[in-house]
Amino acid sequence: MTNEFVDLKENMTVEQAFQKIKKIGIDKETIYTCYVLNMSRKLIGVVTAKDLLLADRDKLIKDIMDTNIISVNTLEDKEIVAKTFDKYDIIVLPVVDMENRLVGIVTIDDAIDVIQDENTEDFEKMAAITPTDDSYFKTSVFGHAKHRIIWLLLLMLSSMITGGIITNYENAFAAVPLLVSFIPMLMDTGGNCGSQSSTLIIRGLAMEEIKTKDVFKALWKEIRVAVFVGIILAIINAIRIIIQYNDINLAITVGITLIATVMLAKSLGCILPMLAKKLKLDPAIMAAPLITTIVDTCSVLIFFNIAVMVMNI
Amino acid sequence: MTNEFVDLKENMTVEQAFQKIKKIGIDKETIYTCYVLNMSRKLIGVVTAKDLLLADRDKLIKDIMDTNIISVNTLEDKEIVAKTFDKYDIIVLPVVDMENRLVGIVTIDDAIDVIQDENTEDFEKMAAITPTDDSYFKTSVFGHAKHRIIWLLLLMLSSMITGGIITNYENAFAAVPLLVSFIPMLMDTGGNCGSQSSTLIIRGLAMEEIKTKDVFKALWKEIRVAVFVGIILAIINAIRIIIQYNDINLAITVGITLIATVMLAKSLGCILPMLAKKLKLDPAIMAAPLITTIVDTCSVLIFFNIAVMVMNI
Numbered sequence: 203m204t205n206e207f208v209d210l211k212e213n214m215t216v217e218q219a220f221q222k223i224k225k226i227g228i229d230k231e232t233i234y235t236c237y238v239l240n241m242s243r244k245l246i247g248v249v250t251a252k253d254l255l256l257a258d259r260d261k262l263i264k265d266i267m268d269t270n271i272i273s274v275n276t277l278e279d280k281e282i283v284a285k286t287f288d289k290y291d292i293i294v295l296p297v298v299d300m301e302n303r304l305v306g307i308v309t310i311d312d313a314i315d316v317i318q319d320e321n322t323e324d325f326e327k328m329a330a331i332t333p334t335d336d337s338y339f340k341t342s343v344f345g346h347a348k349h350r351i352i353w354l355l356l357l358m359l360s361s362m363i364t365g366g367i368i369t370n371y372e373n374a375f376a377a378v379p380l381l382v383s384f385i386p387m388l389m390d391t392g393g394n395c396g397s398q399s400s401t402l403i404i405r406g407l408a409m410e411e412i413k414t415k416d417v418f419k420a421l422w423k424e425i426r427v428a429v430f431v432g433i434i435l436a437i438i439n440a441i442r443i444i445i446q447y448n449d450i451n452l453a454i455t456v457g458i459t460l461i462a463t464v465m466l467a468k469s470l471g472c473i474l475p476m477l478a479k480k481l482k483l484d485p486a487i488m489a490a491p492l493i494t495t496i497v498d499t500c501s502v503l504i505f506f507n508i509a510v511m512v513m514n515i
Numbered sequence: 516m517t518n519e520f521v522d523l524k525e526n527m528t529v530e531q532a533f534q535k536i537k538k539i540g541i542d543k544e545t546i547y548t549c550y551v552l553n554m555s556r557k558l559i560g561v562v563t564a565k566d567l568l569l570a571d572r573d574k575l576i577k578d579i580m581d582t583n584i585i586s587v588n589t590l591e592d593k594e595i596v597a598k599t600f601d602k603y604d605i606i607v608l609p610v611v612d613m614e615n616r617l618v619g620i621v622t623i624d625d626a627i628d629v630i631q632d633e634n635t636e637d638f639e640k641m642a643a644i645t646p647t648d649d650s651y652f653k654t655s656v657f658g659h660a661k662h663r664i665i666w667l668l669l670l671m672l673s674s675m676i677t678g679g680i681i682t683n684y685e686n687a688f689a690a691v692p693l694l695v696s697f698i699p700m701l702m703d704t705g706g707n708c709g710s711q712s713s714t715l716i717i718r719g720l721a722m723e724e725i726k727t728k729d730v731f732k733a734l735w736k737e738i739r740v741a742v743f744v745g746i747i748l749a750i751i752n753a754i755r756i757i758i759q760y761n762d763i764n765l766a767i768t769v770g771i772t773l774i775a776t777v778m779l780a781k782s783l784g785c786i787l788p789m790l791a792k793k794l795k796l797d798p799a800i801m802a803a804p805l806i807t808t809i810v811d812t813c814s815v816l817i818f819f820n821i822a823v824m825v826m827n828i
Contacts, residue, residue, distance in 0.1 A: 325641075382681055398643060434664060
């Protein structure tokens with residue numbers, strides 16, 4: 203924010219405004235939007251240089267000023283300020299205090315910086331990194347480690363649950379060791395499907411293309427996409443399993459697990475970011491790493507349960 | 516791009532420029548930056564409304580115009596155009612053809628849209644989605660499936676390699692079934708570490724905070740972070756394994772694998788996006804999904820090889 207703006211009075215003429223701009227404008231951040239203040243410095247109108255240049259020079263400012271003022275409050279969140287620029291397609295915004303007194307202006311180049319910082323923060327959160335304002339090389343090794351270790355630890359502890367579940371099915375993979383070889387494929391595919399959905403939803407929420415009230419509309423879309431994608435992946439796996447191992451029960455087990463995992467991953471990828479938003483948390487934390495960990499646990503559970511049933515282990 | 520700009524001649528006075536702006540300015544996108552053209556409409560100077568308002572009215576345009584013009588070519592990539600706004604902190608850019616004739620202007624609000632589109636594209640690519648210009652709800656179920664299935668298939672086929680490697684170690688996990696339960700934790704941790712590094716590098720490259728010539732500087736940083744983070748994760752795992760299973764060899768196997776996996780994941784997360792950039796590919800494709808799949812294969816290989824050695828299986 204800067205206070206380098208031109209202030210005018212409502213009883214000035216356009217010619218007097220030109221004189222004032224010529225006298226004090228050289229030091230100002232912008233002269234293209236001038237603010238009309240009353241005696242107690244309250245903001246009562248806005249005049250652009252365009253209004254001035256297009257008006258006759260003997261007109262009074264109060265006759266050409268716009269009293270329908272878009273302004274932001276000193277306490278406003280900077281992300282809201284950035285969005286206001288986008289919404290109204292303006293290049294400068296007046297900042298007023300609680301009594302509507304003009305305290306400064308913010309310009310659109312500040313807004314671009316805020317938008318980019320916000321995007322960077324989302325990228326970082328979505329990759330399980332605690333966001334930081336420092337650039338990559340300016341952050342020390344210890345700083346980088348600190349920003350990454352917390353989520354890594356949390357996710358590692360959660361993925362141990364999946365490991366714990368696997369030990370419960372020792373008998374199953376003792377009988378059919380081949381089952382183990384499908385774990386990476388199921389985990390990766392589940393993770394990738396969840397990552398796709400959560401990224402689209404998180405980005406849609408950030409760009410305000412998706413609202414939390416659309417949750418069922420989005421979920422219904424994700425479920426249909428999941429069925430479609432899940433069936434294709436299941437068929438390709440089935441073909442491969444039958445060619446390689448000639449085992450129809452294994453093909454069915456892997457196929458059902460895949461479809462169930464993809465549906466679960468895409469549903470969670472859709473619901474969790476929207477739930478976070480509803481709870482006033484940042485949707486970006488409900489991204490790939492967290493969803494992958496949850497889906498992993500479920501897919502392993504589904505896989506071994508179906509295997510035990512279908513393959514009579 | 517629009518051609519709604521005010522064009523001036525170099526021999527006009529400031530007063531004449533004001534008259535022209537007053538006459539034609541009402542329909543123009545901007546009157547704050549006026550372009551001075553010669554007889555063949557070549558761009559020879561730029562005059563801002565600020566220059567005009569601060570100058571005496573009998574001055575000639577050629578005496579106040581800026582001949583040091585920042586312009587873009589009609590053939591320029593829109594991402595470059597967007598970056599030019601950011602670089603020079605300007606709100607409007609003239610677009611010229613090959614003969615330096617002014618054909619139009621682009622304004623900063625177009626640039627913000629381009630920046631946001633570019634960010635969305637990166638988010639999508641980094642989540643293994645083929646980018647699209649349509650919004651989430653405007654894209655059909657079939658459209659969504661089409662944009663997601665290609666990468667899912669590719670990654671699924673790659674993760675089968677990891678599965679194939681696991682079948683080679685049937686004897687190892689037949690002897691020690693507990694080994695299998697560490698696979699999810701190793702895969703997830705490797706994936707998360709790779710995701711963290713690749714996201715920071717991809718974003719750093721996009722924001723031009725990191726250059727491809729910095730590859731060794733970045734790699735050296737990532738390796739040190741990896742050693743630090745890997746040792747912490749290994750120690751926590753070792754404590755848990757000794758408490759739960761009282762098996763020092765297992766603790767050593769898991770610990771060494773973790774440190775090696777984290778180092779590999781962070782190195783690949785650093786090198787691959789920079790290599791892509793060097794090869795004029797989009798670094799965003801070298802993100803979490805692809806790196807996770809590569810790291811999975813390696814971590815399983817490392818894990819079973821170390822297990823066979825350390826645990827005498």
